Amino acid sequence: MPEQRDYFQEVYEVVRLVPKGRVTTYGSIARYLSLRAGARMVGWAMNGSHSHPDVPAHRVVNSVGVLTGKHFFGGPTIMQQLLEDEGVKVEDDRVVDFKTRLWDPSTELGL
């Protein structure tokens, strides 16, 4: 059983804190956890989120609100439907009103 690095777990924990109907970004998580690795490693960490049922990876998008990881949900429309089911409108693979929907841990958790 390959145990991922500790920061993998930390990333999952932060993602679980994302409220329903909100989204966050890889970069925000990386900055909140002070990951030198950068935003890319957050995405890499999400790659192992399939083993973590309580990790709403569909609420994690890139800096411009694009659903870059939608293809990893077993289909090109799964992620979008999950978001819309939570009240997050998605159009052209982008979160509508992304700037308002953004949930930044460093801000919402009161850094």
Add this chain to the structure above:
DNA sequence: GCCGTGACGAAAT
């Protein structure tokens, strides 16, 4: 230990 890859980000064009 080097090399290619990647669910990213920011700046330049």
Add this chain to the structure above:
DNA sequence: TATTTCGCCACGG
């Protein structure tokens, strides 16, 4: 605004 270029660094081969 879309595309390109570069920087970032962990992981697998």
